Amino acid sequence: MPRTRKPAKIEDVAEAAGVSIMTVSRAIRGIEGVSEKKRAEVLSIARKMNYTPNSAARSLAVNNSNLVGISLPTFAGEVFADILKGMRGTFESAGYASVIDTTEYDIHAEKAWVERLLSWQPAAVILTGTHHHPQVRERLENARVPVLQVWDHTDDPIDLNVGIDHFEAGRHVGDYLVALGYRRPGFIGAPKSHDMRADARIAGLRAAFDGIASVAVARPALGNAFATGHGGMEQLLAQDGPGIDVVFFLNDHMAFGGMMACEARGVRVPEDMGIVGFNGLDLNSVLPVELTTVATPRKLMGITGARNLLARIHGVEAPRSVALPVKIQPGKTTRAQPPNS
Amino acid sequence: MPRTRKPAKIEDVAEAAGVSIMTVSRAIRGIEGVSEKKRAEVLSIARKMNYTPNSAARSLAVNNSNLVGISLPTFAGEVFADILKGMRGTFESAGYASVIDTTEYDIHAEKAWVERLLSWQPAAVILTGTHHHPQVRERLENARVPVLQVWDHTDDPIDLNVGIDHFEAGRHVGDYLVALGYRRPGFIGAPKSHDMRADARIAGLRAAFDGIASVAVARPALGNAFATGHGGMEQLLAQDGPGIDVVFFLNDHMAFGGMMACEARGVRVPEDMGIVGFNGLDLNSVLPVELTTVATPRKLMGITGARNLLARIHGVEAPRSVALPVKIQPGKTTRAQPPNS
DNA sequence: CTGTTAGCGCCTTCAG
């Protein structure tokens, strides 16, 4: 009969089992120092009494917790959801719970979150990206808590890092396009302030086209991703007219919007215009025309990050910084080979 | 100079400020009983020392926490992300942090999560849907913690409920289609075991078409949502051939996949086939042809649920159960009026 | 307005 008053505590179980508190504690935590007979007995009684250990008490006593704090820009979209899925799966099976917050891309919100989070003595902290409030790094290093920065690659992580190198990704795409004979590249992204990943990809794209061509850039601020891609494409077509033969978009949704804009204008894809997306989202698997895009290893990134963090928590050596490769996923929106081959 | 050893505790601050530990406690919590002068002084010193209250200790002392436990089926898709956004925004500004878990639609996973969650003395627990492991309800009621069941409407909530009535939603759609002159409805969903919401919507659809027509149902188990919709449509076209004039899909993604299948087969939308999605997702604004769909008030649902829960936490009366209405959002994939009008 | 006294439930020592 479970009592409806206060929940059972370790003392109640000890009493019911006729042993000391410590025996119960050891039995439940599965550590040695209890005979198997007694352990089984205690466990059975505990279960019967509906005993649940009080995590706050445990946390206070051992001065840390099984909570992993995670900071995400947003829950929207597959990108962070996939990363999160990879991380959570790994942490979950290791017995950690996730305390999650979204910052909506505001570093002050992230800072506030980190402060609050730290009050829970988390086993680890995970931040998205590498752009943080200056105090965040300091607080985190000071707290001596394992930290993982995911999504963007950096050589100077707060602690651990697993991400993709957006510059390399841009260059990778650029090299691919150069090899296919494209000579007049464009890039369409979101407004500058919003996301520095775009800058890195543009720089990479420029590096690949260095000495060959310059890169036209549009960063319209419109409604949703489709509209932005659509509008950006129109903008580029208007200002650079026939000067553009391929456009690299910030993401697949925008690329799709851009493709629609071409269609509306009678610009043929891929004959007159190449379209390249980014991320390799599910959406792509059913579009009437398969987009050429860049697959990002989101789930793997989450898993790798969580594993390294787990190693770090257990005091095992883990690579400080790992850059995961992206992969070009050729579709029907770029040509398959150079024009004159 | 922040120490790099142990973090400052309330006692350190008290000492540095030359007051008692209780004065610091009161000053920091912003409760009365301290002169404004002292409060300001203490606060400034605390900030200087980088003092962060230990939540575990507080939680242990007051026997509850500012943690809200949330159980979601999955992070994938906008649906739960939107609900979550609404809830989190509300809880966030009330000073609560979210501990989130995803169950992947497994009630055993949910049960295990609830157990672990309860060990943190959460201020509230939020579950998705109304289908739980029997012990979950018991444990939750026993723990006397405020509980919110969100997304599905129910008349018999564990504690509080805010959701939509899927039967009514199905009937609503059915009525709409009947009025538009459709006479051979189909429904495409996911495998039965996965989601009982589909059953409710089908029942509603059937109720609307009662005495008019029967409803053909396909529940293919394929890859992603797009593929499932695509495959389901092909299945229905093959088996019921020209017998179908409109299909209600489980969600917008599937509807889009279905639309693509029609296009590939030369079945014209909406002339030969009506397509209706569900949820009113952003995707829709990205599509070349706007889907007719059913808008679900996801964010509002989250906000309403969180508000009611907050009221409940503060001991204020809150409606046990609220059903939010859905709204048909006419697009270009169903005809605008009956054929002979 | 300010301080003192007891715990909150569990775990780390250290004895038996």
Place this chain on the structure above:
DNA sequence: CTGAAGGCGCTAACAG
């Protein structure tokens, strides 16, 4: 293998 004592950092409840 088992148990007794003390404390983790904080906050109610009571004094002054």
